Amino acid sequence: YTRSSSEARVAWMLLLLCSCTLLLRAHGGGSRKLYITYLGDVRHGHPDDVVASHHDMLGTLLQSKEESVASMVYHYKHGFSGFAAMLTQDQATRLAEFPEVISVKPSRRVRTTTTRSWDFLGLNYQSSHTPASELLQMSNFGEDVIIGVVDTGIWPESRSFSDVGYGPVPARWKGECQTGPDWGINNCSRKIIGARFYTAGVPDEYLKRDSLSPRDHYSHGTHCASTAAGSAVGVDGEEASFHGLAAGVARGGAPRARIAVYKSIFAGYGDSATVLAAIDDAIHDGVDVLSLSLTVPYENSYGALHAVQKGITVVYSAGNDGPRPQTVEDTSPWVLTVAASKIDRSFPTVITLGNKQQMVGQSLYYQVKNINSSSHTASNFTNCVPRHEILHQIDVKGAILVCLNDNDAINPSDDFHHAAKYVVEGGGSGLIFAQYTTDTLSSTVAYCPGIACVIVDIYISRRICQYAFDSSSPTAKIEPTRTVMSKDVLASKVASFSSRGPSADYPAFIKPDVAAPGANILAAVGDSYVTKSGTSMAAPHAAGVAALLKALHPDWSPAAIKSAIVTTAHVTDGHGMPILAEGLPRKVADPFDYGGGNINPCGAAHPGLIYDIDPHDYNKFFQCANVKEGISAIASCNTTSMPEYNLNLPSISVPDFRSAITVSRTVTNVGELHSVYHVVVQSPTGVKMEVFPDVLVFDAANKVRKFEVKLSPIWNFQGGYTFGSITWQNDRQVVRIPVATRITIQDFYADVA
Ligand SMILES: *[C@@H]1O[C@H](CO)[C@@H](O)[C@H](O)[C@H]1NC(C)=O
Numbered sequence: 001y002t003r004s005s006s007e008a009r010v011a012w013m014l015l016l017l018c019s020c021t022l023l024l025r026a027h028g029g030g031s032r033k034l035y036i037t038y039l040g041d042v043r044h045g046h047p048d049d050v051v052a053s054h055h056d057m058l059g060t061l062l063q064s065k066e067e068s069v070a071s072m073v074y075h076y077k078h079g080f081s082g083f084a085a086m087l088t089q090d091q092a093t094r095l096a097e098f099p100e101v102i103s104v105k106p107s108r109r110v111r112t113t114t115t116r117s118w119d120f121l122g123l124n125y126q127s128s129h130t131p132a133s134e135l136l137q138m139s140n141f142g143e144d145v146i147i148g149v150v151d152t153g154i155w156p157e158s159r160s161f162s163d164v165g166y167g168p169v170p171a172r173w174k175g176e177c178q179t180g181p182d183w184g185i186n187n188c189s190r191k192i193i194g195a196r197f198y199t200a201g202v203p204d205e206y207l208k209r210d211s212l213s214p215r216d217h218y219s220h221g222t223h224c225a226s227t228a229a230g231s232a233v234g235v236d237g238e239e240a241s242f243h244g245l246a247a248g249v250a251r252g253g254a255p256r257a258r259i260a261v262y263k264s265i266f267a268g269y270g271d272s273a274t275v276l277a278a279i280d281d282a283i284h285d286g287v288d289v290l291s292l293s294l295t296v297p298y299e300n301s302y303g304a305l306h307a308v309q310k311g312i313t314v315v316y317s318a319g320n321d322g323p324r325p326q327t328v329e330d331t332s333p334w335v336l337t338v339a340a341s342k343i344d345r346s347f348p349t350v351i352t353l354g355n356k357q358q359m360v361g362q363s364l365y366y367q368v369k370n371i372n373s374s375s376h377t378a379s380n381f382t383n384c385v386p387r388h389e390i391l392h393q394i395d396v397k398g399a400i401l402v403c404l405n406d407n408d409a410i411n412p413s414d415d416f417h418h419a420a421k422y423v424v425e426g427g428g429s430g431l432i433f434a435q436y437t438t439d440t441l442s443s444t445v446a447y448c449p450g451i452a453c454v455i456v457d458i459y460i461s462r463r464i465c466q467y468a469f470d471s472s473s474p475t476a477k478i479e480p481t482r483t484v485m486s487k488d489v490l491a492s493k494v495a496s497f498s499s500r501g502p503s504a505d506y507p508a509f510i511k512p513d514v515a516a517p518g519a520n521i522l523a524a525v526g527d528s529y530v531t532k533s534g535t536s537m538a539a540p541h542a543a544g545v546a547a548l549l550k551a552l553h554p555d556w557s558p559a560a561i562k563s564a565i566v567t568t569a570h571v572t573d574g575h576g577m578p579i580l581a582e583g584l585p586r587k588v589a590d591p592f593d594y595g596g597g598n599i600n601p602c603g604a605a606h607p608g609l610i611y612d613i614d615p616h617d618y619n620k621f622f623q624c625a626n627v628k629e630g631i632s633a634i635a636s637c638n639t640t641s642m643p644e645y646n647l648n649l650p651s652i653s654v655p656d657f658r659s660a661i662t663v664s665r666t667v668t669n670v671g672e673l674h675s676v677y678h679v680v681v682q683s684p685t686g687v688k689m690e691v692f693p694d695v696l697v698f699d700a701a702n703k704v705r706k707f708e709v710k711l712s713p714i715w716n717f718q719g720g721y722t723f724g725s726i727t728w729q730n731d732r733q734v735v736r737i738p739v740a741t742r743i744t745i746q747d748f749y750a751d752v753a
């Protein structure tokens with residue numbers, strides 16, 4: 001009976017396979033797609049031999065050397081071995097069966113997701129009256145460090161990339177300066193020391209709308225590169241600003257670091273094959289830090305792992321899909337995943353109603369020639385739901401439109417942009433857009449070219465509505481925005497758009513790792529300066545800090561650099577207030593919002609203790625089965641894997657907590673030789689957390705110390721996550737790691753929040 005049932009199953013599976021094949025045939029003879037084949041470490045000496053081995057393999061599959069050459073799109077041959085090729089699904093399935101092959105996965109689309117921000121972080125640049133911060137001076141402003149930026153390219157004429165005063169390009173650099181129609185060899189310099197671009201596999205429709213060169217026509221890469229490593233602009237002479245707002249010295253976190261450009265995104269299109277090609281070349285070229293303001297499907301986690309194993313710190317943006325939980329991307333434990341926070345700058349914009357009442361919203365409205373702000377009138381607006389069918393009945397000519405955000409709006413920023421477009425096209429002069437203070441829009445300041453647009457909260461919108469009802473001809477005046485900084489503004493909130501943990505790919509680790517400024521960041525775009533918001537802006541802040549740490553401590557591993565950044569991060573702001581996370585409702589931030597906290601560059605320079613990881617240890621923690629499934633495809637796997645919570649990360653997460661467990665960690669003293677640290681334990685709610693020993697003594701003979709953390713559930717309940725921390729401290733240092741636990745009793749019940 002058993003036998004016949006399994007026979008039936010086999011027959012059924014064959015039928016399914018056949019009908020799938022037939023279906024594919026019917027849709028164009030087995031259409032071909034770009035697949036990435038991953039083969040692990042490079043096993044041949046010369047890259048040419050690696051290429052030959054790829055063609056041998058693909059030639060065997062396709063039974064033709066010519067077809068192999070014709071199908072090949074990229075060879076990965078420096079940092080790791082693999083290739084991207086056009087294959088049918090059937091060919092991909094058969095290729096995955098080759099013994100040398102670790103995984104074959106379709107290439108997936110990737111998404112791209114500063115003046116004031118650096119002073120806010122305590123990294124003051126020198127001026128006539130204040131010296132540069134110690135970290136900047138000690139690290140020589142990052143001059144010997146090379147930051148690779150994988151993005152939309154760069155605008156070399158920007159003042160942020162001036163190489164005046166730079167020493168020669170570091171001798172170890174092995175990169176290239178690829179030229180194109182609008183990119184000459186002289187576009188590379190002592191600042192932009194390398195530039196490559198990756199067009200293979202990118203559909204023509206996108207290539208047509210971009211330059212086939214490293215030049216950036218989409219501004220994202222230029223903005224990010226200048227945030228990470230832009231030369232100081234405005235120290236003497238003209239300040240960088242956006243039409244006078246956010247004025248100040250614009251510069252990168254590591255203002256003298258060298259930039260290597262890897263353009264992998266063309267007119268908004270990039271995929272995992274192009275990004276992997278960039279990472280492979282960056283490993284070859286010798287970058288120290290890789291900054292990726294992209295969200296990439298998990299295929300790239302092995303690319304980043306090989307980079308980390310070559311000593312490169314890899315920094316990714318966490319994504320802009322917050323505040324929903326489980327949206328954080330690029331979460332492999334070997335990379336630094338960066339959330340976005342808001343800095344202490346706000347852009348208040350005064351609205352004066354016809355009855356002289358004044359109220360304040362937020363915008364980036366500046367005086368445009370063809371707008372006379374003092375003559376705006378408010379239009380009828382009571383039913384302005386920013387949906388097209390309602391909007392198109394309203395005449396906005398010469399008027400300010402007042403819109404209440406729809407409570408059910410899936411994406412308020414779409415509605416906002418829709419309403420702004422309607423006002424611009426209808427000849428209106430302004431938009432006042434009301435929304436709950438915790439909505440997505442409150443993290444991004446409104447800027448609508450040509451009109452005045454201001455975001456207000458619901459309370460203010462009610463007052464405006466009341467006035468409009470009572471008045472026969474309501475009018476309003478919108479004044480140009482002022483920039484307000486520092487003490488007047490409540491700082492440090494995780495931005496609502498910033499993606500939140502836990503990670504869907506790696507639930508056993510706390511992600512994101514840290515938060516960095518990512519809202520309304522002023523940086524280079526073309527020849528000018530523009531503010532942008534997103535975790536895309538946060539990642540290069542962290543990459544700049546990583547570069548300074550690398551300059552200061554050249555022997556630190558990527559794990560040590562990450563540990564220094566995470567353990568010193570701030571969980572309270574300058575006034576001692578806990579850092580908040582925007583969302584519905586706003587709340588005190590937890591590790592799934594900001595990991596260790598808000599980045600603190602000066603603290604990270606002297607972390608006291610570090611949680612280091614030998615980069616080859618990562619291999620021990622991932623089972624071979626996972627590798628085949630592509631969940632964590634890594635070079636060499638070990639069937640005797642260890643529990644993931646024992647990976648020596650600067651955080652502890654136990655997502656599946658059933659009974660008492662003991663977690664171990666090792667800390668290395670990088671501070672004063674003779675130091676004593678005492679532990680401060682903050683247990684997650686419902687969990688008893690004990691640390692043994694509770695004192696660590698370091699001296700010349702004992703630089704590395706191990707400790708154990710015993711976690712026991714107190715309550716036997718099925719719960720969500722609760723959070724705590726373990727802090728080693730003495731009178732000079734505070735070394736804090738976050739802890740997250742979730743007690744699980746029944747497998748079928750899940751609560752991620
Ligand atoms: C970059 O190269 C282009 C084309 O060769 C040239 O017109 C432009 O002046 C160069 N820019 C810089 C900053 O060298």
Ligand SMILES: *[C@@H]1O[C@H](CO)[C@@H](O)[C@H](O)[C@H]1NC(C)=O
Nearest residue numbers: 369370371372373374375376
């Ligand atoms: C702007 O408005 C003021 C006050 O209504 C008026 O005096 C001035 O002439 C206007 N300017 C322009 C350029 O329309």
Ligand SMILES: *[C@@H]1O[C@H](CO)[C@@H](O)[C@H](O)[C@H]1NC(C)=O
Nearest residue numbers: 377378379380399472473474
């Ligand atoms: C508002 O609507 C009323 C009636 O439809 C109209 O008379 C009035 O002029 C409108 N006001 C504005 C400011 O458009």
Ligand SMILES: *[C@@H]1O[C@H](CO)[C@@H](O)[C@H](O)[C@H]1NC(C)=O
Nearest residue numbers: 620636637638639640641642
């Ligand atoms: C697998 O891991 C165990 C424990 O760390 C180690 O003893 C063993 O040598 C490893 N095997 C391989 C093939 O790496």
